[in-house]
Amino acid sequence: MVEVDFDLCESNGVCVGVAPDVFDLNERDELVVSDSAAELPENKDAIDEAIAGCPRAAIRWRT
Template sequence: MRVEFDEPKCVAAGQCAMVAPEVFDQRDDDGVAIVLDATPGADQHDAVREAAAVCPAAAIRLVEQ
C-alpha cells in the first residue's frame, strides 16, 4: 500500500492523525495533515484505510500494491 495525500484539499480536521497516528500527523502551525509513512506496513493497513474513509475532504488516496 502507498499513501498519496492531496495537501491543498486538507481541511485540518485531524481525523487521519487520530485514527492512524503512526502514519499521519498534523503541522503545528495550521493543522494540515502530513504523511509520516507513505508505505506503511501491513499491520497499519486497516487503520490507514479507515483514515482515508473518514477524511472529510477526501484528501487521502490509497494505492494498493
C-alpha cells in the same frame, strides 16, 4: 504508499485520530505523513479507515 491532496486537506486531524502512527500534525497544524509507517502492513486497516473517514476525501492509496 499514501497520497494526500493538500489542496483539499483541511488538516482537521480525523486521520491522526484514526492512524496516529501514520499521520500527524506539525507545529503549524499541517498534515504530515510517515511514509515508512504507511508501508507497514499492520497499518493498512487504520489507513483504510482514515481514507474512508476523511471529510474532504483528500487521502487515497497511491497507485
